[in-house]
Amino acid sequence: MIQTKNRGKYRILPGNPEKMGASATKDGYNFAVEVSDGKKAELLLYRKGHQKPFLTVPLPEEERTGVISSVEITGLTVGKFSYAYRMDEAFCLDPYAGAVEGRETFGAPMEKEEGACCCLLPEYPVMRTTSLHRPYEETILYKLHVRGFTKDGSSRVKNKGTFRGVIEKIPYLKELGINAVELMPSYEFFEWTSLTEPAYVYPAPAEEKRVNYWGYGTKALYFAPKASYAASSDAVAEFAEMVDALHENGIECLMEFCFAPGTPSGFVLQVLHHWQLRYQIDGFHLVGDASLAEEASKDALLRKTKLIFLGFDGARIYQGKRPWFRNLGEHNQGYQYHIRRFLKGDEGSLSDFTYYLRRSPETHGVINYLADHDGFTLYDSVSYEQKHNLDNGEDNMDGSNENLTWNCGAEGVTRKPAVRALRLRQLKNAVLMLMTSQGTPLIYGGDEFGNSQKGNNNAWCQDNKTGWIDWKAAARNPEFAAFVKAAIAFRKAHPALHGEREPRLIDYKSYGCPDMSFHSQRAWFSQMENTCRFIGVMYCGSYFQDKDGNKDDDLYIAYNMHWNPHELALPSLPEQKVWYLTADTNTPEVFLTEENQKKVSAKTVIVPPRSIIILTGKQEKRQNDESMAAL
Structure with missing residues (x-):
């Protein structure tokens, strides 16, 4: 002793x-x-x-x-x-x-x-706020790299590349409709690390001459906010200030962590407890190994904290029963794969598209995304078919070769009007698919206005304009930026698009139609052809209510990813209700105002090539409507 x-x-x-x-x-x-x-x-x-x-x-x-x-x-x-x-x-x-x-x-x-x-020596601030505990189905998630989010001069913030820079962008996030942010590693990771020594042996030699910009290495001090992400000399206080500011604006704060394989579960849980208790963090995304999912989900302190993993058996963990608070979330990699296939019109992709469109397990949330840090940005996914990673220093051998992207007729930057118009429509289609899927949508920072990495699909070492968000893209793509904001607002306004439970595809409450149903050239059908690249989806609004108990409108969403137009049959509505055209990705504004929505009197609707249209079923307006014989 x-x-x-x-x-x-x-x-x-x-x-x-x-x-x-x-x-x-x-x-x-x-x-x-x-x-x-x-x-x-x-x-x-x-x-x-x-x-x-x-x-x-x-x-x-x-x-x-x-x-x-x-x-x-x-x-x-x-x-x-x-x-x-x-x-x-x-x-x-x-x-x-x-x-x-x-x-x-x-x-x-x-x-x-x-x-x-x-x-x-530790000195932790007193937090002004507490965790928000927002359910997955009500969450609109925005993933960002704290440094890259505002480091570029185009961000027009005072404290570039810092936690305070994030604070300065909160009004923008609120206006966009975001209510949760997911931070890429923001703990004290080491940009230069040894492959053999643990992070706490310092200094670690720079065996590689490329900086670890993303921070996903397994050499880190997991309990400390990253000092270089602070505009002040006090990273602890500044990180807490950011979390409080987000909470005060109704925005959750989630953190990503990357642990070495085999890290003891006790240590990982201590890390999560530290950030939850000290900083009131709302959730964690543990990148890589999902072996801790069950233990973490049942941890008493984390029972109401979002815990996101890539792959786990939720049905086994909860024995098929819905937990009181669904804290587990699945980073839904399959969503990106199959929705991208349908988006670009691949044969045989329709069945998978409809599966992921409605998927929302009873036991856990699913995080849907079409672009993430690893891979092409959303804009690049419609502009490049080949990766362009030479600047990474590995002779273009790094990064995935299977990206399921389509350049719409030209590789990279082009002045061809037809290609540019098609890319814009495909971007709108992608976002609208994301916002009309049942899981939790995740937007990767900058994708909402067409940020590009010039075809680099593995920008882990690009601490420069390639890896930073170019905010000037919003000025270059104002039509798309305005559309994304409208698409998020439309999702929030319709409980049918983010229900508490996965649609069952049956009329289990005898409302006269299933909660969700699929349609084609015939109004009702049960078989999908392998070659089909279009489908109509109807949501029966009576099955979905807002917090005040008000029933949603009926919705009919027609997705046509074929290069030809297609005529789809419309299901009949109850008496006194009619279909109104609400959105069309083949038009500049996409979403029509209430005054400009036109009644669809025909029994069918023609959907233009590579387009999505939305019809809303509601009580017929008293004023004279301009009937539409066909679209």
């Missing part, structure tokens, strides 16, 4: 090995760290901003509990001291550190001097 020792005004006492990292005590701080068997260990204490320790505390093996060394040191005050460890001859940071100094410049070369980067 450690004997009490006096070092000037500082006393060294036995510590608590259960509290890993540095934690405040009544008179000072407790330090606890894991030390590999047989290694010599020392605690190094610094005056903040200094690179030479003023106090070195030996951590002898005979005084360890298991492999944990712990000491309490009195007389230390927050804001004036930093610390690190020496294991044998290696200088190490605390893997449980809640903040660091010396990492304020993104992408800066690793300092070789010992003490150039140190851990700070």
Whole structure:
């Protein structure tokens, strides 16, 4: 057992090995760290901003509990001291550190001097807000890279590439209709990492000459906000300020984490608890291994926190029963694959399209997306068929070769009016498919106005204009930017498009039609042809209600991804109700105002090539309507 020792005004006492990292005590701080068997260990204490320790505390093996060394040191005050460890001859940071100094410049070369980067004694702000607990079906998710979101000068924010830069863009996110953001790694990952040493061994040599811009490496200090993402010298306070600002504007804040395979589940849960309790984070997306899904979903502290994984068996975890709060969410990779196939008109894609259109499992949410950080941006997915990754330094060998994209007739930038018009229509079709699917839609930052990476589908090392969002694209594509905002608003206005449960395709309440049904040249059919590239989908509004109990309108959405127009039969509506044309992606504005919606009196509707139209079934207007014999 450690004997009490006096070092000037500082006393060294036995510590608590259960509290890993540095934690405040009544008179000072407790330090606890894991030390590999047989290694010599020392605690190094610094005056903040200094690179030479003023106090070195030996951590002898005979005084360890298991492999944990712990000491309490009195007389230390927050804001004036930093610390690190020496294991044998290696200088190490605390893997449980809640903040660091010396990492304020993104992408800066690793300092070789010992003490150039140190851990700070933790001081966590008092949060003004708490988690929002919004259900998946009511969530519109926006994924962003904190640095790349506002780093480009076109963002027109004061604090570019920082947490405060995100705060400055909150009015834009609200106007767009976003109510949740997902942050790509925003903890203290290392842009230059060793392939053999853990992150807390510092400095790690830059074995690769390319910066890890995305942050998905497995070398990181997972408890600390990224210092270089802060406009101020206090990343902890600034991160908390951002979360509070998002919450105060009705926007949830989710974080992505990437752990090395085999990371103990206990450590991962400690990380999630830290961010949830300290910063009121609303959810987490754990990239990669989904083996922790079941354990995390049943964790008492995380029971009302969104937990997103790629692939898990929700039916087995919950035995087919709906949990009180669906905290598990599936990063729905299959959605992107199959919806992109249907979008570009691939044969045999219709059945998968209808499956993913209605999919919303009883046990968990699904996150639908058509573009993510890994792959082409949405704009590039209709502008490139080949990846253009030479700038990544791997002779274009990196990145996926199976992107399911179509350039609409020309590779990359073109002045051909027909190609540009087709690309715009395909972008609108893509977004409207996303916003009329039952899962939770995710927009990758910049896709809402046509941001491009010039065909680079693996921009992990592009800390430059390729990887940053070009906000000038919004001015270049005003028609598309306005459409995305309208599409989000339309989704929110119609409970049929984001119901609490997956449509059952039957009339189980005897309203006269199923909750959701499929239609073609005949109003009702049960068989889909393999070669078909179009379909009509009807939602019976009586099955879907808003929070006030008001029933939704009936909706008929016709998707035609064929290169020819097609005539689809319209289902009959109850008496006093008629169909009104509400949206058409073959027109510039797409969504018609209430005054401009025209009654469709015909029994069929003609859908233009590669277009989507939406009809709304509601009570016939009293004023004279201009009937439409055909569209």
